[in-house]
Amino acid sequence: IDEALRDSRYIIADLSPTILYELGLVPALQSLAERFEPANDLTCTVEEHGEPWTPGNDLRIALYRSVQECLNNVARHAQAQSVGITIAWSATDVRIDVTDDGVGFDTAVYERQLPDVAGFGLFSLSESMSLLGGTLDIETARGIGTTISMQVPRRETEDGE
Numbered sequence: 001i002d003e004a005l006r007d008s009r010y011i012i013a014d015l016s017p018t019i020l021y022e023l024g025l026v027p028a029l030q031s032l033a034e035r036f037e038p039a040n041d042l043t044c045t046v047e048e049h050g051e052p053w054t055p056g057n058d059l060r061i062a063l064y065r066s067v068q069e070c071l072n073n074v075a076r077h078a079q080a081q082s083v084g085i086t087i088a089w090s091a092t093d094v095r096i097d098v099t100d101d102g103v104g105f106d107t108a109v110y111e112r113q114l115p116d117v118a119g120f121g122l123f124s125l126s127e128s129m130s131l132l133g134g135t136l137d138i139e140t141a142r143g144i145g146t147t148i149s150m151q152v153p154r155r156e157t158e159d160g161e
Contacts, residue, residue, distance in 0.1 A: 012102075017064075026052065029067055029085055040075045043082040050089035059155050062132055063096060066125055067087025070098035070148050072123055073115065082149050092154055093134075099147040104140040125150070 020028035026048050027066065033044040056062065067085060074083045078103030087151070088095045129136040136150030 001051070002116060020060055020064055024052075025055060025063060025120045026087055028060075028064055028119075028124055029112065030066060030089070032064070032071070033085060034074075036048070036071050042080055043048060044071070044085070045082070046085045046087070048087045048089070052087075053154060054095075054156055055094065056155050059152060063150065063152070066128055066150055067096060067098060067123055069125055073148075074096045074098070074102065074146075077105070090154075092149055094154065095149060095151040097147055097149045099145065103145050104142045104146050106142055107140060116134075122148075127136045 017028050017031065019031050026046065030046045033046050036075035039045045071083065074080050078100045082101035083098065083100040086097040086099070088097075122136075126138040129150050129152060132152045132155075134150060137149040137151075138146065139149070
């Protein structure tokens with residue numbers, strides 16, 4: 001029972017972590033990376049560039065969950081030794097790159113299967129970015145790893161922070 005309660009708490013915390021609201025997107029992603037490393041036996045780093053601004057809750061949650069989905073894909077499919085998360089803030093947008101050193105995949109096969117079972121996670125990410133007015137780009141090839149780039153326009157908190 002104790003283990004089930006602990007697991008339930010982790011799941012709830014991962015869906016909408018308190019740190020995301022209290023400290024912001026980057027600390028929440030750093031916390032996610034710290035939990036991801038030992039659970040998946042690989043190195044996970046977070047880098048931030050530019051002058052940060054405070055995304056609104058909808059954007060903050062969407063970006064957090066999108067990175068979470070990317071990390072889940074790395075754990076399930078990439079056979080990677082390391083993954084890096086880079087957040088680049090600009091005056092007009094934010095870009096997050098999730099880059100792994102794994103096996104990569106054939107984008108032609110991926111595109112033919114959308115949104116079938118093999119590509120549903122990435123298809124869902126693409127749809128999420130589109131709904132936010134942003135883009136999702138995938139750079140990959142067999143044997144060279146993968147970079148998922150998410151870029152969305154600036155949308156700050158409701159109080160203008």
